[in-house]
Amino acid sequence: MTTGEPLIVLDAVNKWFGPLHVLDDVSLSVGRGEVVVVIGPSGSGKSTLCRAINRLEPINSGTITFDGQPLPAEGKPLARLRSEVGMVFQSFNLFAHKTILENVTLGPIKVRKEKPSVARERGLALLDRVGIANQADKFPAQLSGGQQQRAAIARALAMQPKAMLFDEPTSALDPEMVGEVLDVMTSLAGDGMTMVVVTHEMGFARHAANRVIFMADGKLVEDASPAEFFANPRSERAKDFLSKILTH
Amino acid sequence: MGEFFRVLTDNGQLFVDGFTNTVKLFLIAAVGSLVLGTLLGAMRVSPVPALRAFGATYVNLVRNTPLTLVFAFLVFAVPKLDVNIDYFPSAAIALTVYTSAFVCEVIRSGVNTVAAGQAEAARALGMTFGQVLTLIVLPQALRAMVPPMMSVFIAMLKNTTIAAGFSVLEAGAIPAYMAERGEPQFAVLLWITIGFLILILPLVALQRFLERKWRVAR
Numbered sequence: 001m002t003t004g005e006p007l008i009v010l011d012a013v014n015k016w017f018g019p020l021h022v023l024d025d026v027s028l029s030v031g032r033g034e035v036v037v038v039i040g041p042s043g044s045g046k047s048t049l050c051r052a053i054n055r056l057e058p059i060n061s062g063t064i065t066f067d068g069q070p071l072p073a074e075g076k077p078l079a080r081l082r083s084e085v086g087m088v089f090q091s092f093n094l095f096a097h098k099t100i101l102e103n104v105t106l107g108p109i110k111v112r113k114e115k116p117s118v119a120r121e122r123g124l125a126l127l128d129r130v131g132i133a134n135q136a137d138k139f140p141a142q143l144s145g146g147q148q149q150r151a152a153i154a155r156a157l158a159m160q161p162k163a164m165l166f167d168e169p170t171s172a173l174d175p176e177m178v179g180e181v182l183d184v185m186t187s188l189a190g191d192g193m194t195m196v197v198v199t200h201e202m203g204f205a206r207h208a209a210n211r212v213i214f215m216a217d218g219k220l221v222e223d224a225s226p227a228e229f230f231a232n233p234r235s236e237r238a239k240d241f242l243s244k245i246l247t248h
Numbered sequence: 249m250g251e252f253f254r255v256l257t258d259n260g261q262l263f264v265d266g267f268t269n270t271v272k273l274f275l276i277a278a279v280g281s282l283v284l285g286t287l288l289g290a291m292r293v294s295p296v297p298a299l300r301a302f303g304a305t306y307v308n309l310v311r312n313t314p315l316t317l318v319f320a321f322l323v324f325a326v327p328k329l330d331v332n333i334d335y336f337p338s339a340a341i342a343l344t345v346y347t348s349a350f351v352c353e354v355i356r357s358g359v360n361t362v363a364a365g366q367a368e369a370a371r372a373l374g375m376t377f378g379q380v381l382t383l384i385v386l387p388q389a390l391r392a393m394v395p396p397m398m399s400v401f402i403a404m405l406k407n408t409t410i411a412a413g414f415s416v417l418e419a420g421a422i423p424a425y426m427a428e429r430g431e432p433q434f435a436v437l438l439w440i441t442i443g444f445l446i447l448i449l450p451l452v453a454l455q456r457f458l459e460r461k462w463r464v465a466r
Contacts, residue, residue, distance in 0.1 A: 074295070076376065079374045079375065079376050082371060082374040093366060095369070095370070095384055107373040107375075152369075159373060
């Protein structure tokens with residue numbers, strides 16, 4: 001599964017929000033093609049970790065390396081790095097004034113300077129892949145949450161990213177729509193996409209992840225295979241967390 | 249009533265000259281302040297602290313200054329620096345400098361109506377600050393900007409009358425000329441009122457048009 005040097009490397013990363021230590025000396029490496037699921041109680045720093053990887057959250061100390069290069073601080077180099085890392089948000093964040101197809105083609109056309117006809121063709125193929133090709137000309141507000149999130153995944157994929165970050169992609173969805181989004185993510189994982197997924201979907205962690213990271217209070221507490229983590233969590237925090245979510 | 253119309257017909261050329269200059273001043277300052285105000289607004293929402301500070305300082309300095317003072321600076325103080333600008337361009341610059349501060353704040357408040365996640369998603373795609381602003385944020389912010397922006401421009405149109413105090417023959421200067429000609433002030437002022445109401449009508453129409461155009465843009 002993992003080949004060559006890792007794609008994403010975090011080394012001794014620290015971040016504070018005022019007095020709150022949200023990332024406490026976090027080190028982590030994600031191999032190419034690896035699917036890493038980050039779980040933990042709310043406020044544990046898992047979303048911040050995910051957002052730090054494309055520098056939507058700047059860090060206070062430590063280093064983050066993507067594809068062998070340290071994250072650029074700002075400007076054009078940072079924009080270029082972001083274009084290689086797809087991001088899917090909890091609240092979809094589709095561009096409200098653009099159609100679904102325009103949402104998917106805007107990045108390739110404006111950031112990658114691709115020909116509109118090329119971007120459009122790939123965009124339609126991606127919308128077909130996530131099962132919403134027939135919604136291409138609608139505006140985001142006209143779609144269900146599940147459809148919007150699938151469009152957001154297509155938008156990120158349209159940039160042909162080297163890795164995909166998912167920040168609680170199903171947390172804002174009605175229960176009946178969670179499955180359709182997870183199906184798309186599972187198929188993406190099956191195709192060998194490198195993924196970092198912050199989620200509360202334990203089923204997805206069990207069957208799609210190569211590794212599970214458990215975070216609590218800004219610290220990376222456990223790092224294990226899903227089978228091992230769910231069967232034998234080593235820390236008290238993880239045992240406590242699992243007992244609370246798996247009993248329902 | 250005949251006397252009322254006579255005031256206009258006897259002095260038609262003066263009214264035409266005055267209001268023509270008013271419209272010229274307005275159009276030049278409108279374009280100027282829209283450009284400068286948008287630049288300042290972009291500074292105030294930019295990620296660069298120095299630009300944000302500059303934008304904030306400009307707004308706080310200029311917005312809190314009486315317009316008459318801004319005019320006086322350009323007409324009386326700037327020539328002391330051996331920079332000689334004619335009265336009309338001075339007035340246009342004064343109006344532009346002053347109105348830009350208000351335009352900047354309208355732009356900024358419009359930008360703030362757009363959910364933060366929109367800009368975040370655009371940045372995550374690798375867009376530059378300029379692209380985020382022009383492709384994603386401003387198009388969605390325009391709708392919210394229209395009513396306050398029109399108020400700013402209507403106020404600016406009326407502010408052009410201050411130029412009369414600085415040797416520019418515009419609508420605000422008409423009463424002084426008419427007083428010299430011995431015309432009844434009541435009729436003169438009523439005609440100027442009517443003139444401004446007519447000038448403002450297209451602005452109101454433009455506002456209605458833009459509000460309708462962008463109403464269901466999402």
